[in-house]
Amino acid sequence: MVEKRWVLKAKPEREIIDSLSQSINVSPPIATILAQRGITNFDAARSFFRPTLDMLHDPFLMKDMDVAVTRIEQAIARQEKILIYGDYDVDGTTSVALFFSFLNSFYPACDFYIPDRYKEGYGISDAGIEYAAENNFNLIISLDCGIKSVRLVEKARSYGIDFIICDHHRPGDELPPAVAVLDPKRPDCEYPYKELPGCAIGFKLVQALVSQNPDWYADPLDLLDLVVVSIASDIVPITGENRVLAFFGLKRLKDSPRPGLSALIKLAGIRTKMTITGIVFGMAPRINAAGRISHAKTAVNLLLSESEEEAYHFGQQLDVKNDKRRDFDATITEEAIAMIEANEALRSSKTTVLFKNDWHKGVIGIVASRCIERYHRPTIILTMSNNKATGSARSVPGFDVYNAIENCSDLLEQFGGHMYAAGLTMEINKVEAFQKKFEEVVSSSISEELLTPLVDIDTEITLDKITPKFFNVINQMEPFGPENLCPVFLAENISVAGSLRLIKNKHLKFIAQQEDCNNRLEAIGFNLGIYEKRIKNGEKFKMAFSIEENNYMGYQSIQLNIKDIKFD
Template sequence: MVEKRWVLKDKPDKEIVDSLSHTINVSPPIATILAQRGITDFNGAKKFFRPTLDMLHDPFLMKDMDLAVSRIEKAIVNQEKILVYGDYDVDGTTSVALFFTFLNSFYSACDFYIPDRYKEGYGISEAGIEFAAENNFNLIISLDCGIKSVGLVEKARSYGIDFIICDHHRPGDKLPPAIAVLDPKRSDCQYPYKELPGCAIGFKLVQALVLQNPHWYKDPLDFLDLVVVSIASDIVPITGENRVLAYFGLQRLKNSARPGLRALIKLAGIKYKMTITGIVFGMAPRINAAGRISHAKTAVNLLLSESEEEAYHFGEQLDVKNDKRRDFDASITEEALAMIEGNERLKTSKTTVLFKNDWHKGVIGIVASRCIERYHRPTIIMTMSNNKATGSARSVPGFDVYNAIENCSDLLEQFGGHMYAAGLTMDIDKVEAFQKKFEEVVSSSISEELLTPLVNIDSEITFNRITPKFFNVINQMEPFGPENLCPVFLAENISVAGSLRLIKNKHLKFIAQQEGSTNRLEAIGFNLGEYEKRIKNGEKFRMAFSIEENNYMGYQSIQLNIKDIKFD
């Protein structure tokens, strides 16, 4: 196992911690964590712990929102045909389900289109434009894609088709010639929050349309169950407006989710608490499986389902596809890791770039993430699609893989994405040159620290502090996700108090005790089985962990989820 780097966050000013602890009646470790997250007074804590819907921004603050609303109003008055176009991942399919449900509730001259991952690739496609032209659509509203589709939007214009683009990816040097481009990452957009996923941009457009036309739809908040699924699945920061949308979206998902999402919750076996993690590991893979294994239209049909029976029918189809996806994922990951292990140069590189023409395109992003779990470095996994090399890139915390790819753009046909995830396409004969250049670019800019797995620790703590009341306050810091992660604590002088066992030969479970503390706590360490002997022998250790609720047969208890162990 690669040794992890532990970094204990800087302690905030003691006066701020003491004042906050007293003002909102929380323990110093909790006040420390809040201060580290920029919450330093009563009002900040109130907004954090008790978000309200009036914290959402006015949608008309977004550049071009007025133009988008005006063009859609004109289309409806003139009975023009409108095509809702979205990508094949969770963000794209939830975006399409959201906007199509809204539009179709009062306007029948509309349809939706999802590109085929294998025949068309990511985003706006030639085939999509041709479909719109052949079927006499006058307006395309693209969601979660389109920001770099300059040529294809020009082509649509030549057919007399207008575009409204709702995207959240980084724009290129030139914006497409659309009627409106809604993207907070535009340099000229003054919208106060920049990190909305594509589905949330669609939600803001619905909000704006309903503000102007209240007779069209009763309540845009109906769509927050879809919005929170996209926020969780697209791994965007759970801060600012995203946190408000996620907070209320989780409530809607728990209490009044649409039939398709209820079916997914049941199939994923989510029984107790609705969390961002539950969406990421339970619901998102099933939605994604549609576009990974065949066509994402099945996922949209699930999300559009109006009855439990229809939803469960589509949900079971996705479950079967997800099982296939798991098989592909496991076998390709095994191949990829064997390629690295068998090549001395690849083993010692600062990047992983692998190509094999028969790998399944639908799982290469997952395989890239699996490789990072073993070799902590920027990774691109490529396969052949439409006689081109197509790849998915993933990064390590703190390193901008999009910028690194952009520095190799002379070898690429197209690319797009975020700091931590991107997609790219190139001619197959350029793969070797790309591997070499990407390694050079990354090697010249990445630090050794970023190449070592990191455990960020919020605060030191003693076991006596970990009480039901303490855990209740931690719980209220949810929803957890990027930039509002579940707090990680450090405790020293730990030993086993009993019940030490290995689960599936790789996971540790035991009762932990701390010297000087009377509190004994259940602890689980996933993939930490190699420490069993030393713990069994009575060696004392330090432990980095988060605190969670363990539900077993309806019985709830506090459990420590161990992130890493270091022996004294």
């Protein structure tokens, strides 16, 4: 097992902690965590713990929003055909479902299009433009894609088709010649928040349209259940506007989800409260499975379902596809690890780049993530598609894999993505050269620290501080996700008070106690069974852990979820 690097965050000044602790009546450890996250006074804390919809930004602050609204109003006035175009992942399919359900509720001359992952690849495609031309569409609204599609937007223009692009990926040097390009990451856009997913860009467009056309009788807030699913699944920061949208989206998902999402919740077996984690591990894989195994249209049909019966029908189809996805995932991950272990150069590299022409294109991104879990380094998994090598890249915390790929762009036909995830395509005969150059680029810029798994610890604590009241305040810090992660604590001089056992031969479960502390708490350490003997022998240790609620047979208790253990 690779030894993890523990980093204890710097403690804010004592005066800030004491002042915040008194003004909002929380314990010093809670005040410490809040101050570390930039919440240092009463007003900031109130906004954090009690977000309101008033905190959402005016959509017209986004560059080109006014132009986009005017063009859509013109299209409706002229009875033009509008095509909603989206990607095949969760962000893309929720984006399409959101905007199509809004538009189709009062304007029937519209349809949606999702590209085929295997025949067309990511984003705007020639086939998609041809489909729009053959079916007499006058306007295409792309969601979660299009920011780099200069040639294809020009092609659409040659057919007399206008484009409105709603995207959140990084633009290239040249923006496509669309009527409007809505993307907070474009350099000339002054929108205050830059990290919205594609679905939330679509939501902002709906907000803008409804504000100018109140007679369309649509409430954008009805769409927040879709927005939170995209925020969770696209792994964007849970800060600023995303946090507000996620907060109210989770409430909607709990109280009145649309039939398609309600079916997914049941199929995923989510019985406890709805969280970002529940969406990521329960709902997102099923939505993604449609585009990974066959065609993502099934996912959109599920999200657009108007009855429970229809939703459950499509939901079961996704469940079957998700089971197939799991099988492909397990098999290819096994093959990928075997390739690394059989090659000394690959084992000692600072990157992983693997290519096999028969790997299933739909799961290579997941396989890249699995390889990172084991080897903890930037990883690209490639397969053959349309006689090209196409792949998915994933990164480790703190390293910008998009920049590294951009530095190898002379070997690529196309690429796009974010800091931690990207897609790329190249000629098959360039894979070896790319593998070598990518290793050189990453090796010259990545630190040894980033190649070591990190346990990021917020603050040190004693077990007697962990009370139901303390846990209740932690819960109010939700929704948790990137840049607002569930707090991780450090406790020292820990030993076992009883009930030490091994679950499935790999997970530790015991009652934890601390020297000079009366509070004893249940603790579980997933994949930490290798420490069983040392703990059983009475060795004291320190542990990094988060605090969670354990629900078992209707009994609820506080449980420590151990991230790692180090012996004194």
